[in-house]
Each structure stands twice: as structure tokens, then as C-alpha cells.
Amino acid sequence: MTSSTLFGITTIGYLLASALYIGTLIFKTKKSGLVASIITVLTFLVQTAAIGLRWYESYQMGMGHAPLSNMYESLVFFSWSIVIFYLILEVKFNNRIFGAFAIPFAFVSMAYASFAKGISDQISPLIPALQSNWLIAHVMTCFIGYAAFAVACGLGCMYLMKSTSSDDSGTGLLASLPALRVIDDLIHKCMIFGFLWLSAGIITGAIWANSAWGTYWSWDPKETWSLITWFIYAATLHARFTRGWQGKRIAWLAVIGFVSVIFTYFGVNFLLSGLHSYGSS
Amino acid sequence: MSKKKNSIWSFFASVKLALLVLFLLAISSVIGTVIPQNSPAETYVKMYGENMARLFQTLDIPDMYNSWWFVTLLILLALNLIVCTIERLPSVWRLVVLDNLQTDIGRLGKMRSRKEITTSKSPEEAASQVKAGLSEAGWKASEASRDDGTLLFAQKGPWTRLGVYVVHTSILVIFAGAMVGSYFGYKGSVMIPETRSTDEIYKFGSNEAIKLGFEVLCKKFTLSHYPNGAPKEFRSDLVILENGKEVLSKSIVVNDPLNYKGLTFYQSSYQSYQKFLTSIANNETRNQDRFLIEPGKQVKWDGEKVTFGIINRDMTDTPGKFRYKIWFANESGVAEPFWIVDGDTTIVKHGGKEYTFALKEFFATGLQVTKDPGVWGVYIGCGLMLLGLYVAFFLSHRRIWVYIKKADENTTVLVSGNSNKNKQAFEKSFDAVSQAISNKLG
């Protein structure tokens, strides 16, 4: 069994779980929700094993390094972080409904890693600049933050769907969603969690850059975009905390913030150029 | 305070300005990620045409992150933070040190988290039991007599109210560190061939030579490869010399620089010369010497009457690594070639004599040199920011009051409390505390 096989199973697992979560949302069948959760947990374990195995394989190939070094590996880790973050929320708030808005992100991330052109799943050796523990810390902190923002975005979509529907009968598709107030609060929680980790991600990135190149900040496009994302979330937090913004506006900002995350992550690699070109291989 | 009414002051204290500045910073930062920065002027003409290029020059777009208008935005952010802090910190500080035993008793009955217990015990007995209940639940209470009753108060984390200000201050600390770095620091580079030393480096941009005040010697540079041939490591063995004496030595690689006297030396590149460092010793006479040789050229070691040279090159099983065929002759007359792998040392037996021969490709190491006295400010600011964010987001100031008063035959115990954040979590711990208290009294 190789890690590639396990990653294949992971992709299918999250596809199945996404379908079941969405089915649960639409048909309101309790059992399918439980099955979705079980499949998610099992797939998550497979994925964890696969990441570990890939790490081991890299050592066997004589270039051992943590599996966080290129686009493929970071997408896998992104998907992994989304799922663990979601599972914690599911347990903590004892609510399966928003799985339909979170697990699809994990599936898309895996599917994109596996099928997109130009993303290679080869284990490749680390060039000297990438051989740093700060890099590992950097990638992990960033992606934990991104995962929280992905879930915040999912919740934001959920909020917008529920609040714009005129269906008040209490029987429709959206009636099973939690109260708007609860979603709003969850969005805020995800955002502050993500903001803390994004800050840590930018900081560890700066420390890494300083140890490799002697410059902690060089305004390269990826750095700048992560700062733009940070400004957006900082503004959102202030708008909410000091000016009392809530509800739809914050939900929109959760979506906009995540678009900025996605651009930081992909757009910069594919549309702009810079130091972080490792991500494009 | 009269300055409070000053409209310029309130402009700089407002969160509206903060939102505007954050928004403008986010939007304008995009420009520099789309339009290439610090390219030669012709590039902009070629990419965007004469007129646009001229407009760009006027607006400093080619170096926008150092332009007057971008720096103005950053200064606005800093001013906003400073004024906002001066404006708000005093009242927050008063909340931190507030004597909550003076709280208006009337307010206690209106708090969202409250519980009233009636007991037949005497007020004194009730008070001591309430105290025991609080301390069992982890709350340390202080006490005062108020309006014919007893008020107990306990709190956790009053200082967490300062978390936000730690975050805001951290941004100013980072700015200060960055400014110190840009005014008092510089960046430069230098190429040092193996076995040579230098006492000056060249500033980026101007290429101006800067005296170090000490010497840096590159003893050795090694390049290693992965099995597939990709470069794995650049390593320079550096020595710092003061007045010709070794004071420090360190082997640096990318991501692990050398620090000395406020300067940091980073491994950044290397240069190869198609030359080879060889050292040769006669194992009997103990004579030895070193030579820098070029392939195809014969070298004479006069003291020992030895001549040698590189005549061929061949791959080894290790990708990126070569072996060299050495032509070698001494006074015995016969020339006998042998192979040696780059970086190895070998014993050569020739005409009854024995030599130790070593060969290594000759490189110069490319070092980047940075002086940044502000970097510690930046790092301390970063640390403060993470600490402050954690406190601001996840910790809260929780307060519990208990008012005990005689009412007719009985004693009433009013437990109330609040928290400035995370109200749901507080609700739970409040329930636990009031339960502990009523158990004691029950």
C-alpha cells in the first residue's frame, strides 16, 4: 500500500461524506448524518495515515522531509486541517448540519490536488532554502488558519442562504439550519481562531525568510497577499467588535476574506510571480 | 480634558479611520503585486506604454511600498493606534484596578447571571460558607460590609482587558523595529574564494565597499546533491579573524547563518571556476604544499621534483559528483596516472615513494551580509502580538459578587456575575459556582 493509494481513498471518502452531509441537509434524515460523520472520521484516519506514510516514503527515497513542501502536499494538509477543525466543531456544538458546508471544501482540495494539471504528486527533494523547521511551522500555522477561514466561509454561505430565503414555514430545506444568531456567533469564533493562526503563519514565514535570506519582509506578492488577507480580517473584527456589525455583512466578509485566502494560495502562484514559486510545482 | 473635544484628535482616535486605513492598505497593496516592482524604467514603458509609465513614475508605483503615499498610510495607522490607545487605555485601566466591593448593590440584582438563595442560617454563618464554596470552585473572595449586609467579591483575569492593547502596541513595536532596521542597517554581499579572506563587503544597490573591521575567511565550500542530482546543500566553513587571530568558526548553510558583531552572514550563492585545490605531501619527508590547478595544465612541485596535472574527468555513481584522472610523475621518471574522486584524499605510491594527495573543486562562496539592529524589535513585537491576540480572543475578565443580607427570619444570598467576553462559557462556570454555594448552604 502506498500513500498515493490512500490519498485516492481519501478523496473518494470525502466525496461520499460530502454527498451524505448534503443529503442529510436536504432530506433531514438523522441516520445519514451519522453515517456521514462516521465516514468522515474514517477517511480522516486514512488521510492521517497517508500523510505519515508519505513522510516515511520520503525518507526511504533518501530525501526525507515533512510532507508540507509543495502545492500537492499543502493541499492535502489544507484538506486535513479543514476536516479536523470541522470535526472539533461538530463535537463541540453537537451539530452535523454544517458538515454540508465544510466537508465539500476538504473534498475539493483533495480532488484539486489529485487531478489539476500542473500539480505533481511526486515526492521531490527540498532545495536548500526550504530545509527549515520554520518552514514547517509556517505551512502548518498558515493552513490551520486557512482551514478556519474556509469553515467561516462555509458558515457565511449558510447564513446568507438562510437569511435571504423567504421561507418562514419552518418546514423547508433551511429550517433545519441552526438559528441565525448561532451561525453568526460561530462565524465570529472561526474568524478569530483563523486570525490568530494567520498572524502566527505570517510571523513564522517572516522568521523563516530572515533565516534563509536575511530579510524578514520583502513585499513579494505572496507575502503581500497574506498581509492583504490579514488586513481584511482585522477590519472585519473591528467592524464587528467596535461598530457592532453583525449578520449578513459579517457573513459577506467571511466569504470575501476567504476569496482573498484562495487568491493568496493559488492566484499568486498562477497569476503572479515571486519567491514562493515552490508552490507552483 | 479639552483635547477630547478637539476634532483632529477625535478624528485620529476613531475606529472609523482605522477601518478606512485598513481598507486602503489592503486595496493599495494589491497594486504592487500586479505591477512588477523595482524593474528598470524601460520595462514599464514596454509593458504599459509611455504615458502610463510616466504616471507610474509620478505616483512612485515602481517602488510603491516605499512611496510617500503608502508610507503615509502606514503612519496614519500608527497615529491612529497611538491616539486611540491614549484615548481608551485610562478607562480600561480603571476597570482593571477597580474596587468591585464598591459596586452599587442595586446593580447586582439586574445582572443577567444571577441566583437567589434563601437559607435559615445566620448571615455570618452563611458568609463563611459562601466563602468556602467560592474557594472550592476556585474563586478567592474579598469582603466588605455594605448596607447592613455583607458583600463578597471574587474575580479572574482583570488584566486580560489589556490584551487588545498589547496587540495594538505590538504593531507599533514592529514598526519601530522596522524603522531602526532601515535607518541603521544595510544589506550587502561578498564572494569569498576558498582559502581566502576578506575584510570588506559591497552594499546592495550602490556597490559601495563597507569595511567590516574584522576578516572573514572561507576555509571550505561544499556542494552536495540528492540521488536525483538536485542540489541538496551549500555549506561554507567560515572563520572570523580579528587581527589575524581566529575568534569564531562556524559552518553555515542556507537557513543557518553566522552572527558576529551585529552582522549576519547568509549562504546565498556560489561560484565555480573550473579550478582545483590540491594538496600534496611526501609521507617520508613530511614536506607538503598546496596548489590551485587548472585541468590540462602541468604543475611542478619543485621541492620534491614532482609534476602532476588533471588529464580527464568522469562521472561517478553519485550524481553531480566527478572523479578526475591525475597524471603524476616524480624523479623516478615513469608517469603513472590514477583516479581521485572530488573531495577525496588518497595515497599515491610512486617510484618507491609515498605521497598523500587531495583534490577538491575550487569554489567561491557567495555570502549575503545583513546588518539589522531592529530585527529584535520586530521579533519582540511579533511575540507580543501573538500573546496579545490569545489574551484578547480567548481569555476574559470574569467577576462574581455575593450579597448576603438578613431578611426577616431568614438570610438571602444573592449571587451575580458577569464577564466581558465569552458569555456562554461564563454562564457555565457561573452555574457551577452558584451550585457549589447553594450546596454549602443547603
Ligand code: HEM
Ligand atoms: C492591523 C492593525 C490592528 C490589529 C491587528 C488590531 C487588532 C485588534 C484586536 C485583535 C482586537 C480585539 C477584537 C476582538 O476582541 O474581537 C482589537 C480591538 C480594538 N481595536 Fe484594533 N487592531 C488594529 C488596528 C486598530 C486601529 C488602527 C485602531 C484605532 C482606532 C484600533 C482600535 C481598536 C479598538 C477601539 C478595539 C476595541 C477595544 C475594546 O474596546 O476592547 N485597532 N484590535
